[in-house]
Amino acid sequence: MADRKRIIGIFPPWAGLQNGSFADGTNNWTDTGSTGSSPVFNTVSVNAQYGSQIFPTALHLKRTSATAGGYCRATSDLIRIQPNRKYVARAVAYGNPGTGTGVTLRASIQAFQSDGTTSITTLEDLSPVLDSGLSGFYELETPEIGFDNAYYVKVHLTQYNQTGTATIESWFFDASLVEVVRDLDDGVNYAAVNNTFAIQQGSRGQALAQRSGRYGGADVASEQQENDKVTWQALVRGDTSDEAVAACEAILVATERSNYDLALEWRAGSVLNSTFFPLRGPAEFELAHEAIRLEAGRAEYVSLTFPVAPLTDSTLLTTTIASHTQPTVITTLPNSLGTAPNRMDVAFRHSGGSAPAFCLLGWARRPTTPLASSVAPFGIIEAETGGNLSTWSASGTYTNYRGSAGIKTTVSAGGSASATFAVDPSTMEADDFTRGTIDVEVWARIEIDAGVSSPRMTLSLEPFAGTSFGASQYTPEFGSGGKLLVNKPSSGAKFRPVRLGTLTLPVDYAQPLKWNIKVAASWAGGSGVFGLDYLVLVPARRRACTRTGVALDATYPDYVASTSDTNKLIRHDLSGLVASGSGAFGPDAGMGGSTLEPTHQPRPEIGTLGGAFDLLVWPSSVVPDDPVASSTDMATSHTSVTGKVYVQQRHYLVR
Numbered sequence: 001m002a003d004r005k006r007i008i009g010i011f012p013p014w015a016g017l018q019n020g021s022f023a024d025g026t027n028n029w030t031d032t033g034s035t036g037s038s039p040v041f042n043t044v045s046v047n048a049q050y051g052s053q054i055f056p057t058a059l060h061l062k063r064t065s066a067t068a069g070g071y072c073r074a075t076s077d078l079i080r081i082q083p084n085r086k087y088v089a090r091a092v093a094y095g096n097p098g099t100g101t102g103v104t105l106r107a108s109i110q111a112f113q114s115d116g117t118t119s120i121t122t123l124e125d126l127s128p129v130l131d132s133g134l135s136g137f138y139e140l141e142t143p144e145i146g147f148d149n150a151y152y153v154k155v156h157l158t159q160y161n162q163t164g165t166a167t168i169e170s171w172f173f174d175a176s177l178v179e180v181v182r183d184l185d186d187g188v189n190y191a192a193v194n195n196t197f198a199i200q201q202g203s204r205g206q207a208l209a210q211r212s213g214r215y216g217g218a219d220v221a222s223e224q225q226e227n228d229k230v231t232w233q234a235l236v237r238g239d240t241s242d243e244a245v246a247a248c249e250a251i252l253v254a255t256e257r258s259n260y261d262l263a264l265e266w267r268a269g270s271v272l273n274s275t276f277f278p279l280r281g282p283a284e285f286e287l288a289h290e291a292i293r294l295e296a297g298r299a300e301y302v303s304l305t306f307p308v309a310p311l312t313d314s315t316l317l318t319t320t321i322a323s324h325t326q327p328t329v330i331t332t333l334p335n336s337l338g339t340a341p342n343r344m345d346v347a348f349r350h351s352g353g354s355a356p357a358f359c360l361l362g363w364a365r366r367p368t369t370p371l372a373s374s375v376a377p378f379g380i381i382e383a384e385t386g387g388n389l390s391t392w393s394a395s396g397t398y399t400n401y402r403g404s405a406g407i408k409t410t411v412s413a414g415g416s417a418s419a420t421f422a423v424d425p426s427t428m429e430a431d432d433f434t435r436g437t438i439d440v441e442v443w444a445r446i447e448i449d450a451g452v453s454s455p456r457m458t459l460s461l462e463p464f465a466g467t468s469f470g471a472s473q474y475t476p477e478f479g480s481g482g483k484l485l486v487n488k489p490s491s492g493a494k495f496r497p498v499r500l501g502t503l504t505l506p507v508d509y510a511q512p513l514k515w516n517i518k519v520a521a522s523w524a525g526g527s528g529v530f531g532l533d534y535l536v537l538v539p540a541r542r543r544a545c546t547r548t549g550v551a552l553d554a555t556y557p558d559y560v561a562s563t564s565d566t567n568k569l570i571r572h573d574l575s576g577l578v579a580s581g582s583g584a585f586g587p588d589a590g591m592g593g594s595t596l597e598p599t600h601q602p603r604p605e606i607g608t609l610g611g612a613f614d615l616l617v618w619p620s621s622v623v624p625d626d627p628v629a630s631s632t633d634m635a636t637s638h639t640s641v642t643g644k645v646y647v648q649q650r651h652y653l654v655r
Contacts, residue, residue, distance in 0.1 A: 003192060004267035004274065005185040005232070007254050181262065182254035184304070189237055189247045193301070196233040199653070202226035202310055221433055225310045227280045230264060237299045244298045248287060251302060255283035263313065264306055275654045277308035311340045313648055314655040321348070321643035326356075327536070327618040329379040330645070331366070335612045336598070338649030343572040344596040348617065348643035349581075351565040354635040356619030357552055358497070359559040360443065360545040361570065361591070362538025363598050366612040370424035374464075374514045377423040377440045377505060378539070379616055383407045383532040386419035386519075392532065400495065400636050401533045402445070408531025411452050411523055418520040421535065422464060425505035426512035429599070431541050436507045439540035442500045442517065443624065445634065448485060449493040449528020456522045458482030459500040464514040472518070475501025482522065486627045493529040495634040497624040499548060502540050536618050544574055544593035549625040552632070557589035559619065572596040572648070598647065615645065 112119055184190050203226045208218040236251070238244035258281060267274040284305035293299055317334050324330075326348075336342055344363070350356060367376035375381060384394040384405040392407035409417055430436050442459055458480065463470040474480045478501050487496045505515060521530055546559050560566050560578075569577040570591055578588035598613045622634040649655075 003185055003197065003269060004265060005192065006183045006265040007181040007262055182250065184234060184251070191235045193233040193235055198231050200229040200231065202228045227307045228310050230277055230306045230308050231304065233301055233303045235299055236302050239298065241294050241298055244294060244300055248300055248302055252285055255285060255304065258282055264308060273314065273655045276313040277306070278313060280307040280309055311650040312653060313650055315649050317647040317649065319645045321645060323640050323642050326638045326641050327380060330615040330617065333612060333615060333645060336647060336649055338651060340650045340652050341597040341599040342650050343648040344598055345569060345571050345646040346596065347567060347569040348641050349565065349567045350560050350638060350641055352563055353638055354621035355558070355560050355563050356621055356638055357556060357558045358546050358620040358623050360536065360538065360543065360618040362543040362616040363613055364539055364542060365429040366614050367427035370427050371512055371514050374422040374424040376427040377425055377537050378428060379537060381421050381535040381537060383419065383534050386421050388420045391415060391417035392419055402636060406531055406533040408447060408529055411526055411528055411530050414523060414525045416520060416522040418518060420516040420518045422514050423517055424512055424514055425507045426509050428507055430507040437504050438507050439502050439504050441502050441538050441540040441543060443536040444498050444500055445495060445533040446498055447493055447495050447529050447531035447533065448488055449530065450489050450491050451526045451528035452523050452530050453526035454524035455485045455488070455530060456482040457485060457498065457500055458520040459503065460518045461503045461505065462516040462518050464516050473503065475503060477501040487625050488629055490629040490631050494631070495533065497620045497622055497634055499624050538616055542594055544591040544596060546589070546591055548623060549627070550623065551628040552623045552626055556623065570596070
């Protein structure tokens, strides 16, 4: 079977069918009959793809037991489609397909006329057999089919001969969402010359940190990889010499396009899954002209070189976030099968309440279970859970504190307060190019009165066993002297977001060890409240936010500027888009920090790539460390927020 090589146009994941074309069928499946026990249905909104543009019907079908030779079938509700488009059904089995033998999976599309009752046709695909105890990822795809007058379809998924447990997903694929700019290996006008296809990795730009000693060598401290290159030689043909030359010109037209919304699709031989190389500019073109070949064979040899991104794209995971309250840590994102750093786009809809001018996003591989009496150094740590309280008092009746709980004191003279929070860094993924450490950035929501004189907060890391087993380690930004709080209110007691600094934590998977994060406060005198509501911990190299330390005035680039229904999208490159309600997106203020690229590196106790990750979202109606005193109060929460998270799975070469 010949390879597939096509230049395709890529639609953004929030376009197309995501805007409502699936309104009649999404996440609504029914059992249409079985022999043996009935299936168990679990509908979740995951697994949408752009590049090949797979969008989910999001069915997880589990069959716990069945009679040998029986079957189980799930059928979607009617799905509205558009005429003159092509559609594909896909079914995927993954994990352990079961304990029985001869497990057969079949996907089909059934088309109906506009009345929704008159069946036109049913097209069924191949039926692979999954052996007992075999683990893996198996995918079916029906051939592309088009309808001139059909306005509805149903997707069927049938599972035969299952005597154990299987997890199945079924997807629906609108092929019209892929713009085929040029097929460069169609076997008619274009054919790749054997043994000429090659993928060349881009050069690595590395920063080296020299070790001491004659033979110490150097460590790679950071790296920036250049574009890869995809090359091959194509035989370009035509029925006449003019047609052959015109076909060469058509390649130039297709490869000269400079927009970054194109990808090179490559599928090797009988391989089921395509690989998508995002194009990074026009291709290089070389024509090896021979007059006799053109005149006699009506053909030319053309060499093509495409600059492509260092990583390839596969399935896009789309997760719908139900109505929730922020700040929060979203733990419902799906497992990623990407073997390389993924790309993530995040969209949240806010309406009413206080507009969140500021927002912090942090992400981390889902932490493992921490040691007893400790937590992972990621997410929100409630202040009332702290230990070794000095001066501060904990209570569950504090007004406007998160959950009505926190720690605080009333200042009457100079003094200090402190609390410790036990964390287990081994639950986290170590930073790249380190000897097993992770930099964690710590933020806080505090309550401070205008009458408190010279308030400071100091952040440090201490051995859990006490400072007799290691000295306190302070943040490089503020050291042991701590941070002077400049964002006091103009009058009274108000809540403020504060960035406390960065701590470097050791990550040892083999020998986990608890550490204490110590938060200390001090003041020179005055009067009023000084309290701590909660801490926010994010990996310093895996977070993004809007501006801090500047005034919230007319020049500030608001995360969300209106209390009306606003849909704010932050793309993986930190650029921002905004829409009024469900309207179309337009350019808006973005964020600074790390690009949104959740990574999944192998860990000794896990031993595999991929996995789930969590996303922290911390919006604020007040800018952290705003130097201008005001009476504005930081809102306790932002309610009834909905959203979507798009994770583009990526690979070093292929899925």
